[in-house]
Amino acid sequence: MKESEKYPVSLTNSLTGKKELFKSINPGFVGMYVCGPTVYNDVHLGNVRTFLTFDIVARYLRFLGYKVRYVRNITDVGHLENDADEGEDKIAKKARLEQLEPMEVVKHYTEGFHEVMRQFNILPPSIEPSATGHIVEQIQITQNLIAKGLAYESNGSVYFNVRKYNQDHHYGILSGRNIEELMESGRELDNQDEKREKIDFALWKKASPYHIMRWPSPWGDGFPGWHIECTVMSTKYLGETFDIHGGGMDLKFPHHECEIAQGTGATGKSPVNYWLHSNMLTVNGQKMSKSLGNSFLPRELFAGxxxxxxxxxxxxxxxxxxxxxxxxxxxxxxxxxxxxxxxxxxxxxxxxxxxxxxxxxxxxxxxxxxxxxxxxxxxxxxxxxxxxxxxxxxxxxxxxxxxxxxxxxxxxxxxxxxxxxxxxxxxxxxxxxxxxxxLGLEEEKEQNDEVLKGTINLLIELRKKARTDKNFVLSDKIRDDLKKLGIQIKDGKDSEMTYSFE
RNA sequence: GGUCUCGUGGCCGAGUGGCUAGGCUGAGCUCUGCAAAAGCUCCUACAGCGGUUCGAAUCCGCUCGAGACCUCCA
Structure with missing residues (x-):
């Protein structure tokens, strides 16, 4: 009997809010998609927690014998700051401020992200697709949604028609919202707006003349909306319906809600069977986030x-x-x-x-x-x-x-x-x-050094000799001096000695 | 304002109708040349007030407090 049958997994599905028995679409195989980082800045510890959560999920499912295809994207275009209509692309903005090519920004922070993942022993995903590598697919799905009447073009941009979608489906199924309530809250539309309703969201954004990240499209030069990349990359590599979709709690609305709407709208099928959300890392009870200025960077943590x-x-x-x-x-x-x-x-x-x-x-x-x-x-x-x-x-x-x-x-x-x-x-x-x-717990790297270990063992041999000679002055000196360096000698039975790092 | 989550011993944190979670700290004992480590023992809590129940930290209601989402965020 396989471990996966002996120990069936149950998980809390955000879609139902209940703990459910996990059953994969294809027996023995699991497809999992996790929203990765937007690489315009350093990842902080809050981000790390989320990736750690899904590292554990992938590791455990594999340990049980499942063959897991784990897809985690790199968002290298498309996140807008402020409101979606006048907002500025985060990566483009960073690039302009630092006078770099956007891809220089992306490269720099992607490598930093990978380095942090390695330090925490978070294993790489099976596929790590990037949004800019899937512009064609994002244009295609946008065209598809327009053809189905679920999206409309407006002044070079394309928006998803939430009200139309909601006629046949439930927009808000994941986050427990209804569109009437959403219409009542938030910012009002003004005359400048391209959107028909304020709950509509962008699939494709027209690039302003100074916007440096741009691609040609049937609607003119522009760039993809934030939510569409995840829909495209998840379904491309995992199928129109796949097993698990993960991400931080703060992505539940609107990001994941929009993914469900886009995916369901495009294929007629619900894209994900199990939604998993990891909770926030807090500092003094408050969410750790860049905008609140209370985030810790891994290197600050290591160095103290x-x-x-x-x-x-x-x-x-x-x-x-x-x-x-x-x-x-x-x-x-x-x-x-x-x-x-x-x-x-x-x-x-x-x-x-x-x-x-x-x-x-x-x-x-x-x-x-x-x-x-x-x-x-x-x-x-x-x-x-x-x-x-x-x-x-x-x-x-x-x-x-x-x-x-x-x-x-x-x-x-x-x-x-x-x-x-x-x-x-x-x-x-x-x-x-x-x-x-x-759990991926191993010795701290800097302590896993053969030369160091060999040196310590040499000192241990000397101390053993001193002890059998009852030369406690010398044996204590070796122990005390090593202790000052952060190495603790422990005497065991039969003159055996072990050590540990402090 | 709307939607939702949470409030556990000195600290951190599981649990979620009945049987001591666990870690850290503190106290003690054993072991040991002395230490350290380790093992064992002790410190037994569930915000408050009602209710349901034979029985509630766990379910329901109210009150107080904290937080998240509703705008970018993992």
Whole structure:
């Protein structure tokens, strides 16, 4: 029996607001699309949380044996600042301000984004399409929507006709809105407006003479609207209806609502079966965002240069910190919380190092039956918790319990040879698999250095010699001096020594 | 103003009708040349007020408080 059948996944579908059993369209395969970053600026930690959430989703589904096609786009054109009618393209604006080609801006921040993803051990998606690479398709779908009477051209721009769409479908199905309410709130249309109704949104925007990002189209030179790129790229690579669409909570309306409308309008089919939204990272209870000026950049976090931080934290400690809460809850970012997370993370990582070196001789009959059963139960619970809406917080609680058992094995409280061989093997495989493959937690990079490790081991040998000679002055000096450098020596049984980084 | 979410012990955070989540901090014990690490034990909370129920942190209502979306945002 496959793991995916043994541990069926349930997830909270934003479309229904309920936890549902996950069933993929093609058995054994999963298509997932996630809205990626707009590359006109550095990604901050709030962005990272979202990408981490879906990294976990992809990792776990793969761990269960699904073949996952994970598409995450790069938005390199089309986001408008301020109102959609007079707004300016973010990338074009940035390019003008810095006197660069727009693609120089895009390249710079795309690389920065990739670097941050690597630091946090967020795996790359299967396909990472860009909006500018799909201009043709975006024009085609716009033409299609015009032909179906769901869009109209106005002064070189094209808008989606929300009211028309709403006659046969429900605009607002995802965000729980109705168009009457939407019509009552927000900005009023004025004479300058090209839109017929204020709830209509742009599929194609006419480029003003000074606008530097522009492409020819049946309606003149212009550029695509923001929402259409995701519809085009998701359906191109995953089909007209696919399994999972993810993104940050703040994209629910209008972005994802518009995607549903465009996709449904163009194909007659609902584009997505399961919508997943990750919640916001907050600072002092407020959403972390660029416009509020309370965002943290990863490099400020690592270096500890941000005003709210006492010191720096490694990317893995931060990854662990984020996994301690459920993706659907807001998570508050603070110095104290990070400090606590760092300690907890080290505990798990130390246990990981220990279990990797442990082996069962095999063949023995279990003498401590209860303990063996306990190991099997813990392994089982890891899967149950992750299958329950990717509950990383609950999974970590189990991993902490497992790490205590690992330390027991190490200290001899729980002798490995007396454990059931199969139970031990499953336990070991599960702990390592969940740490490394599912949660993506690994040693901090700078500490995973062979030369450094070799040097420390050399000093450990010297200290062992000093101790057997009862030269405690020297052995304490080695330990104390290493401690000053952030390396903690720990004496074990039988003159064995281990170390960890602080 | 409209729509929605949340309020859990010193801190962070799961849970979501009955059985101590977990991490960090603090106290103690064991182990140890001394440490560190580790193991064990203790500190048992669900904003307030009503209601439903044999039983509610969990469901319903009200009050107070915080936040998100409605304009770009992950």
């Amino acid at each position: 240069t941000h005003a709210l931080l006492d010191r720096g934290y490694g990317p893995m400690a931060v990854r662990f910190f984020m996994l301690q809460s459920h993706y659907s809850s807001t998570l508050d970012f603070s110095n104290d919380a990070l400090q606590a997370a760092e300690k907890g993370f080290k505990k798990l990582i130390n246990a990981l190092g220990l279990i990797k070196k442990m082996e069962h001789a095999g063949g023995s009959v279990s003498e401590i039956d209860g303990a063996s059963k306990d190991l099997s139960r813990l392994a089982h619970e890891c899967f149950l918790n992750m299958s329950d809406d990717f509950n990383t917080a609950k999974t970590l609680a189990v991993l902490f319990e497992m790490s205590a058992r690992i330390n027991d094995m190490k200290s001899g409280n729980l002798p490995i040879e007396k454990l059931d061989s199969e139970a031990f093997t499953t336990f070991r495989k599960t702990y390592i698999g969940f740490m490394e493959n599912v």
